[in-house]
Amino acid sequence: MARLSLCSPARGICITSHVLFEFRLCVCTEVPPENGPKDDLLIEGCAEFSNMLKSKSFIANRRIYGEKCGLDVKFLVLINxxxxxxxxxxxxxxxxxxxxxxxxxxxxxxxxxxxxxxxxxxxxxxxxxxxxxxxxxxxxxxxxxxxxxxxxxxxxxxxxxxxxxxxxxxxxxxxxxxxxxxxxxxxxxxxxxxx
Missing domain, CATH: 2.60.40 (Immunoglobulin-like)
Incomplete structure (x- = not known):
């Protein structure tokens, strides 16, 4: 299973009963071509997950989709x-x-x-x-x-x-x-x- 680590900066957004993901994931090449882009965009977009009404904090797994591919994400929802x-x-x-x-x-x-x-x-x-x-x-x-x-x-x-x-x-x-x-x-x- 491939694991991708997210780097700072990251931010949290307070939304009642929803989870909002804003994402842009690029593949960096160590030796980019001189005239080409330094990064190759893999997936970009925004996804909202609803029905997050729970009284205790929990971990969830969901799939987000972009134009080129899907990406499985694992996130933690913390109450208070x-x-x-x-x-x-x-x-x-x-x-x-x-x-x-x-x-x-x-x-x-x-x-x-x-x-x-x-x-x-x-x-x-x-x-x-x-x-x-x-x-x-x-x-x-x-x-x-x-x-x-x-x-x-x-x-x-x-x-x-x-x-x-x-x-x-x-x-x-x-x-x-x-x-x-x-x-x-x-x-x-x-x-x-x-x-």
Whole structure:
């Protein structure tokens, strides 16, 4: 089964008893032709799912259709949710850079949401938005290894950080995390209600 990860920016829209998906998915080629497009549009459109009236949060699977193909999506519908704005800044990192993965779990569901995957260097910033049920929690997990410059025979160090944050209507939590002696990361979570 193919899995496609969605990258930020993403947004949430509050609609009573409906789910609205706005989507544009492109296939990026590593070596695009000089005169051709850099991306090949795979699917684009908007889909609305109704009959979402339930008293508890749930996960659903649906198919959305575009002009060229269909795409199966898995989504989470949260009842009484707030938005967690997750802002990450790399304060200090090894000179060669860091392979960084940032994951989240929300509201007690076991499905993992990938917030970031890629190379990070000092000064790099990334932001994501995750919905969280009120009176629940957001779990974050950060994994980092030294960037392999190809042919480097040194053993790559691996660092992992995990924490859980209780949701609230408004507020901010900020932490400075030392992944290892050479890597320092600022984690800031700002809680806001959905307008």
């Amino acid at each position: 949710a707030v938005q967690a704005f997750v802002d990450i800044e790399i304060l200090r990192a090894p000179a060669c850079g860091l392979n960084l993965n940032l994951y989240a779990k929300t509201s007690g569901f076991s499905d993992v949401i990938r917030l970031y995957q890629g190379i990070a260097e000092a000064g790099c910033r990334m932001s994501s938005v995750v919905a969280v049920e009120i009176h629940s929690y957001l779990d974050l997990r950060m994994e980092g290894t030294l960037k392999d410059d190809g042919g480097v025979s040194q053993k790559l160090l691996s660092c992992v950080w995990e924490d859980s944050f209780d949701s609230c209507y408004h507020g901010m939590v900020e932490k400075v995390v030392n992944l290892d002696e050479a890597t320092m990361v600022s984690v800031k979570i700002t809680w806001r209600t959905v307008d």
